[in-house]
Structures are given as structure tokens and as C-alpha cells.
Amino acid sequence: MDPVLTVRDLAKTFVEGEQECSVLQGLSFDAFPGEILCIMGTSGCGKSTLLRMIAGLETIDSGSISMPGQQEGGKAGAAMVFQDDALFPWLSVCDNISYGLKLGNQDVPGDVASKRVADLLELVRLTPFSTYYPYQLSGGMKQRAAVARALAVQPGIILMDEPFSALDPFTRRELQDEITRIRDTASADGHPVAILLVTHNPEEAVYLADRIIVLSDRPAAIHGVIDVRLPHPRSISDREFLVIREKVTGLVKR
Amino acid sequence: MVRNNKQTISNMAKGLAVILLFLVIWEIAAIIINNNYILPRLGDILLVLVHPLASVLGGASLAQNAAVSLREVLTGFFCAVAIAVPLGLLIGTSKEVDSYLNAFIQMIRPVPPIAWMPFAIAWFGLGFTSIIFIIFMGAFFPVLINTIDGVHGVRTQWTDVARMFRATSLERVRTVVVPGAMPVIWTGLRVAFAVAWMCVVAAEMLPGTSAGLGFMIMYAYNLGQLQVIGAGMVIIGIIGLGADLLFRAGQARFFHWQGRG
Structure with a gap:
């Protein structure tokens, strides 16, 4: 299966006056149609910057981001859902x-x-x-x-920057289920969409993701990748779920 | 809904009560002073007001004077809006343009509009064009400053959404910046219209004018006819109130999405 998103050797440095802050360094990964890919990492490690670069809202210093679907008949490559809804x-x-x-x-x-x-x-x-x-x-x-x-x-891929962080726990869970349902329906309708979701919450990541990428501290590179091979709907009290959650938490905390 | 209506009626009653109180105090003071050259009785003012089509002091009628002033206000106001809104959008969206124009604007802005009158007469001669220029100068800056502020107040995330959908710069301005800034621009229009009214009355009081409420007030003052001055002020107040109600209605109609009840 061809990826809908290919990120290669991505680097980004913010410059403020004479201060330079390297945020991302040599980041490479792919996202595939119908996949939910969670990006985790400590606060300020560059997760949101990564999403904004993919969405075309930040420039790239070096490396490449390619979305093959973008070239096909003007189809949007990526569309973003922001932390707060940002509806007009x-x-x-x-x-x-x-x-x-x-x-x-x-x-x-x-x-x-x-x-x-x-x-x-x-x-x-x-x-x-x-x-x-x-x-x-x-x-x-x-x-x-x-x-x-x-x-x-x-779009071939939907970028979600902590979309549930401002919601209460019940609404959050409801929307998490909604995301998997939307992904499944879109695939069934012949428009498979990958979802790249940034979250701080290990439980949310394991609940939703097919794959979790944990980023290192700044400048962020890939610290670990965890495949989550649990069937949907997932139960947060399953033993296997808890094991993966602890593994993710351990990787993020280090 | 019933509660909202009750609230509206209650607010209107409170407003009317204050107006009524003011009129009562005026009338009592007029009776006590008993001098038509200092404070005319309400009845005398009312007498002028109930004959809006009759000639006032041998000149144009109250309605004609009001129409002249309204025409001048609307002309100056719309000229100001036509230039200030696009310029404000340009300054608000371009730091480069802002850095060129900000100091100039801040220097010109505090100058009272009426202070431009000698220049206006020198450039445009006595009469209509000079008055329009004064109104323009008065209305221009509230609209310009509010447009700039409105643009600066547009949330970055809204423009990010437009950029994410690959909207062109023009589409971003048309679909995000203008509607996002519009409530603040509207407030600017409201303030500017009130300033325009103040300017027209002041400008018409200057030599060289022959009609308008400002002219009528000044002419009545020279003849010691204070009841005509009072009637002119009432008309100015009524038109001002009507305009403000229109702006408020527009606000409720166009910006209900702000969700402020």
C-alpha cells in the first residue's frame, strides 16, 4: 500500500533575534490510507510544529513532506482540525x-x-x-x-492537534469513538483517510491509534514507534491495553 | 422570549423616564428663570417642532434644514467609509504598510476636524464641499482605527484554516478577515456617524453657509430665538437616536453570531 504522507529528514529551526531553537531534526515516517497514527512527546517537543508543517502553515528548513494524493486533480493532501474548533x-x-x-x-x-x-x-x-x-x-x-x-x-490525511483536550472526559470518549467510526465509514465509502493525531494522553493514543510515534525532546527525532494491534472498539481495562499504555507512558517519560 | 420582551420594555421605560425627568427639570427651570433669551419654555420649542414644513425665521423650514444637514452627513460619512475601510484592511493586513503610515495617522488623528476649516475654505471655497471635507475628516479616523483594530483582532486560527485550505490572499481577506473584523468595523461606523453629526453642525455654524441645522441654530442665536435653537437640538438628537437605533438593529441582524443575546 502506498503511503498518503511521506516525511523525510524533516528539520525545523526557529530563529528569534540571535536565538536559534532547533525543534525538529531528521524526522522521517510514513502514514498509510485508513491508518490512525498518533504522535506523542513531551510538551514543546515540536508535535504541533510538525502538524503545521504538514498542513503548509510553517515553512520547512530541510527535508521533505510529500502527499501523493495532493497531485491528483487538485485534491487536498492534508486538512487540519485545530485544538479548539476554529470554526468561523x-x-x-x-x-x-x-x-x-x-x-x-x-x-x-x-x-x-x-x-x-x-x-x-x-x-x-x-x-x-x-x-x-x-x-x-x-x-x-x-x-x-x-x-x-x-x-x-x-484529504488523504487529516491532521488533528489535540482536538479533544478542551472537552470533558465523557465528550472526549464519545468523540474518540466517533473518530474511528468516521475513519471506517470514509474507508467503506472509498475515500480512505489517514488520521495523524497529536495527543498528550497515552490512554487516548492507545485507544485510537494503529501506530504511535513517540518523539524525543528538542530537537525532536523519533524516539520510538509502537504498533497497537488491538481490535476496535478497545477497552481501556484490557490487560493488553494497559500494558501498551504503560509502555507508551514509559517511552514519553523516559 | 417573554422574558426578553419584558427586559426590553423595562429598559425602554428606564430610558424614557430619564428623558422625562430632564424635560421636567428644563420646564421648571424655564418657569423660574422666566426669560426666553436664556431658557425657552418647552411649549415654545414644541411649537417650532410641530410645524416642520413652515419657514423658520423667514428662511428654510426645519425639515429642509434637517434634510440639508442629513445629505451632508451621509455624503461625508460614506466618502470616509469608502476610503477608511479599504485602507484599514490594507494597514491591518500588511505590517509594511502599517510601518509607513502609522506615525502619519497618529499625528493627524488628534487634530479636531473643525481645525481643518481654514484649509477646507482655502482649498474648496465656502459651502458644501468644505463641509463635506470637515465631516470626512471627522468620520474617517474612527472608521480607519476600528478597521485596523478589527483586522488585528481576527484570530490567527481562522486565517490558518483559510491558509490550510489554500485560499489565496484575496480569498483570505474576503472570507475571513472582513467578516471576522466586521463587528469592530461596525462599531467604528457607529462612532463615526455620531462624530459626523457633530461636525456638520459645527461646520454649518461657520460663515459662508446658508442652510442646515447648524446654520439655523447660529442664525436663531443671532436673532435671540432660543426656541428655534432648542428645536434644532431636538431634531439633531432625534436623528442621532434614530441612527444609533439603526446601527444597533444592524448589529443584532448581522452579528447575532457573536452570541451575546
């Missing part, structure tokens, strides 16, 4: 989801776009709230709308 408050849920489709770089006919938005509303269970504005939604609903907005441009 002046747009309804429906208009937020269709935002990316209305830009000049998207060659999506109106009827196709409308159908896609309707399907996504259905997928994230927000159809009854399509005319609502973000201020009228709960935190979980906002994040679901943000996920639908990212999915609308049919």
Missing part, C-alpha cells in the same frame, strides 16, 4: 463545512458540493443542526463540525 463564528455549521469547497482552488460543482456537505452532516450526526451557528453548539458538536469541514475537501 459568522458561518452556519453547513457553511463552515462547505468553506473549503467554495474556494477557487476547488473544482467541485455546486450539486456535488451540496451532496457532500449533506453526507458529512449525516456522518458527524449534525444534520438537524446544519443552520445553527457555532455559538449555539456544544464543544463536542463544534469539534465534529470541524472534522466534517476537514473531510469536505476529501
Whole structure:
């Protein structure tokens, strides 16, 4: 299977005046269609910077990021879901989801776009709230709308920067289940999407991920990779789950 | 809904009570002073107000004077908006442009609009154009500063979303910066309109004008007709209140998404 994302020897240094801060150094990995890949590491090690570089929001100093899907007919390579939803408050849920489709770089006919938005509303269970504005939604609903907005441009990979950190534990668990369901539905619909998720929470990583990449301290490189071969839905009280969780925690803490 | 309506009615009643109190105090003071050249009775002012189409002091009617002033205000105000909003968007989105223009703007901004009057007369002559220029100078800076502030207040994450979707610079401005900054720009328009009213009255009081509420007030002052001055002030107040209500209605209509009830 060809990767949807290939990162090779990625390096990034921030320069502030005369101060130089090397954030990433020689980072290489692939992400495959339909895979949930979690990125973990200590605070400030460069996880969010990595995601922003893949999303095209930060420049690359050296190395390369390639998303083969991006070259195919203007299809979006990556779309990002931010830590807080970052929905446009002046747009309804429906208009937020269709935002990316209305830009000049998207060659999506109106009827196709409308159908896609309707399907996504259905997928994230927000159809009854399509005319609502973000201020009228709960935190979980906002994040679901943000996920639908990212999915609308049919990206090969969705980047999620701690998307559940601001939510209460119950909503968080609900959304975690939602993510695996969305991934499975997208694959079943013929648009397999990889999910690259940054999290601080080892339990969340093991609950969701097919693979967990643990980054070292700055300048971050890959410190360890753990394959999680547990069937979904996963139980956080399973012995195997707990073993992997401890292993991840140990790798992050060192 | 019922609770909201009750709250609105209660707020209106409170506002009316203060206006009523002011009128009562005015009337009592006018009775005590008993001098029409110092404080006219409310009845005399009302007499001018209830005949808006009648000639005032041998000149244009109250309605005609109000129309002249309103036309001048709207012309100056829209000229200011047409230049200040695009310029504010440019300054707000470009640090380069900001670094060139900021010092100049901060230097010109504190100059009272009416202080431009001698220049205005020298450049445009007496009359309409000079008044428009003064109103323009008064309305321009509140709109410009609020537009710049509004753009600076647009959340980075919103523009990041647009960039992530590969929106062009123009699309980013059109779909994110303008709507994101609009509530603050709107406040600027509201303030600017009030300033424009102050400017028109002040500008019309200067020599060389022959119509408008400011001219009417000054002319009435020269003839000692304080009830006409009072009527002019009431009209200015009513138009100002009406404009503010319109701006508030626009705010509720266009920016309800801010979710502030």
C-alpha cells in the first residue's frame, strides 16, 4: 500500500533575534490510507510544529513532506482540525463545512458540493443542526463540525492537534469513538483517510491509534514507534491495553 | 422570549423616564428663570417642532434644514467609509504598510476636524464641499482605527484554516478577515456617524453657509430665538437616536453570531 504522507529528514529551526531553537531534526515516517497514527512527546517537543508543517502553515528548513494524493486533480493532501474548533463564528455549521469547497482552488460543482456537505452532516450526526451557528453548539458538536469541514475537501490525511483536550472526559470518549467510526465509514465509502493525531494522553493514543510515534525532546527525532494491534472498539481495562499504555507512558517519560 | 420582551420594555421605560425627568427639570427651570433669551419654555420649542414644513425665521423650514444637514452627513460619512475601510484592511493586513503610515495617522488623528476649516475654505471655497471635507475628516479616523483594530483582532486560527485550505490572499481577506473584523468595523461606523453629526453642525455654524441645522441654530442665536435653537437640538438628537437605533438593529441582524443575546 502506498503511503498518503511521506516525511523525510524533516528539520525545523526557529530563529528569534540571535536565538536559534532547533525543534525538529531528521524526522522521517510514513502514514498509510485508513491508518490512525498518533504522535506523542513531551510538551514543546515540536508535535504541533510538525502538524503545521504538514498542513503548509510553517515553512520547512530541510527535508521533505510529500502527499501523493495532493497531485491528483487538485485534491487536498492534508486538512487540519485545530485544538479548539476554529470554526468561523459568522458561518452556519453547513457553511463552515462547505468553506473549503467554495474556494477557487476547488473544482467541485455546486450539486456535488451540496451532496457532500449533506453526507458529512449525516456522518458527524449534525444534520438537524446544519443552520445553527457555532455559538449555539456544544464543544463536542463544534469539534465534529470541524472534522466534517476537514473531510469536505476529501484529504488523504487529516491532521488533528489535540482536538479533544478542551472537552470533558465523557465528550472526549464519545468523540474518540466517533473518530474511528468516521475513519471506517470514509474507508467503506472509498475515500480512505489517514488520521495523524497529536495527543498528550497515552490512554487516548492507545485507544485510537494503529501506530504511535513517540518523539524525543528538542530537537525532536523519533524516539520510538509502537504498533497497537488491538481490535476496535478497545477497552481501556484490557490487560493488553494497559500494558501498551504503560509502555507508551514509559517511552514519553523516559 | 417573554422574558426578553419584558427586559426590553423595562429598559425602554428606564430610558424614557430619564428623558422625562430632564424635560421636567428644563420646564421648571424655564418657569423660574422666566426669560426666553436664556431658557425657552418647552411649549415654545414644541411649537417650532410641530410645524416642520413652515419657514423658520423667514428662511428654510426645519425639515429642509434637517434634510440639508442629513445629505451632508451621509455624503461625508460614506466618502470616509469608502476610503477608511479599504485602507484599514490594507494597514491591518500588511505590517509594511502599517510601518509607513502609522506615525502619519497618529499625528493627524488628534487634530479636531473643525481645525481643518481654514484649509477646507482655502482649498474648496465656502459651502458644501468644505463641509463635506470637515465631516470626512471627522468620520474617517474612527472608521480607519476600528478597521485596523478589527483586522488585528481576527484570530490567527481562522486565517490558518483559510491558509490550510489554500485560499489565496484575496480569498483570505474576503472570507475571513472582513467578516471576522466586521463587528469592530461596525462599531467604528457607529462612532463615526455620531462624530459626523457633530461636525456638520459645527461646520454649518461657520460663515459662508446658508442652510442646515447648524446654520439655523447660529442664525436663531443671532436673532435671540432660543426656541428655534432648542428645536434644532431636538431634531439633531432625534436623528442621532434614530441612527444609533439603526446601527444597533444592524448589529443584532448581522452579528447575532457573536452570541451575546
